[in-house]
Amino acid sequence: MGNNRIIIPTFAGEIKYITTMVIAEFNVLAGFFYFNNEYFGGVLPIPQLKLRHGWRTLGYFSYNPDAPFGMSETIEISDFFDYTKEEFRDILIHEMIHYYLCYTGEDRRCRHGKAFKAMARRFNQLYGMNITPTIDISKMKASCNASKISKFFFEFFK
Numbered sequence: 001m002g003n004n005r006i007i008i009p010t011f012a013g014e015i016k017y018i019t020t021m022v023i024a025e026f027n028v029l030a031g032f033f034y035f036n037n038e039y040f041g042g043v044l045p046i047p048q049l050k051l052r053h054g055w056r057t058l059g060y061f062s063y064n065p066d067a068p069f070g071m072s073e074t075i076e077i078s079d080f081f082d083y084t085k086e087e088f089r090d091i092l093i094h095e096m097i098h099y100y101l102c103y104t105g106e107d108r109r110c111r112h113g114k115a116f117k118a119m120a121r122r123f124n125q126l127y128g129m130n131i132t133p134t135i136d137i138s139k140m141k142a143s144c145n146a147s148k149i150s151k152f153f154f155e156f157f158k
């Protein structure tokens with residue numbers, strides 16, 4: 001990738017790491033923005049978006065029920081695995097479904113219940129997605145925390 005070519009050798013590793021992290025975080029935002037408009041009617045306010053690095057939880061939606069709406073909603077995406085574009089989309093949209101159902105009040109407890117399953121099924125049928133309550137990581141490649149999410153740079157701005 002051209003934007004990873006660094007001139008100063010001493011800080012090359014650090015700069016490359018920071019660059020990939022920034023691009024990865026930007027990509028989560030870009031993905032959220034694109035999917036929100038494409039699949040959720042653009043109704044979702046931008047939540048806090050964070051990268052996480054563990055392998056146990058690939059995506060996580062959380063909020064503080066005592067905080068005013070818009071203050072605490074957070075979506076976290078792990079960069080542990082080297083996702084395909086589709087895997088990245090499905091993980092982010094999984095969390096966006098939790099967020100949407102919380103936002104609309106259909107399920108503020110963020111379960112994989114009827115409302116979640118109905119919405120996942122609709123997305124899978126309409127758009128060929130593979131939104132499931134749990135994600136099979138057995139075939140995923142670890143990315144050694146090098147934030148491979150950065151490879152999707154501008155993917156969603158075509």
Ligand SMILES: [Zn+2]
Nearest residue numbers: 094098112133
């Ligand atoms: Zn879930």
